[in-house]
Amino acid sequence: DIVIGRVLWQEWSEYWPAAESDFFADFINPAAKHVIASTLDGVLGWNSTLIDGDPVGYVRTLRAGDGGGITVAGGIETIRSLFLAGVVDALTLTVHPAVTGEGRRLFDETVPVTRLRLVDHAITPAGNAMLTYALRD
Known part of the structure; x- marks a missing residue:
């Protein structure tokens, strides 16, 4: 299952089905x-x-079910609110091979220091680095 914010859902639902x-x-x-x-x-x-x-x-109820893993795909406000609520167990961050020099921060001053542990990594054919971090206990 995927939890996704409205803006990203609208963008993806216009592109990915076709x-x-x-x-x-x-x-x-x-x-x-x-x-x-x-x-x-x-x-x-x-x-x-x-x-x-x-x-x-809703996410807590979804997690309590037997459907397996849940992915939170964004946007920033969606990820941040669920992270701060403690319903996120791991983060998979995708680093794209481009520098734009602008953009919003995923984690701002509202997010407390949180220690992470790298548990998986992969490089896509397009050169994206996919880094998965678990929250340290």
Whole structure:
């Protein structure tokens, strides 16, 4: 299952359903998506469910189920709020081979110092570094 914020869901739902088959398309298209949004309503399509009410409580309920791992795909506010609520066990950060010199910080001054431990890493064919960190006990 994937928990995703509205903006990223709207961007991805316009592109990925019609994208050519590749690693990410084959992962994202059939996955169950749970969308955090206050400005959407009705049936979303693309295997997506609108989260009604408290997103943190929803994710806690989802985690208590037997559906396996849950991915939080963003955006920044979604990841930050779930991280601060303590419902994130690991972070997979993707470093793209580009420098833009701008952008928002994922973790700002509202996030306390949190120690992480590298548990996995991979390099994609496009040169992205995928780094997975577990939260240290």
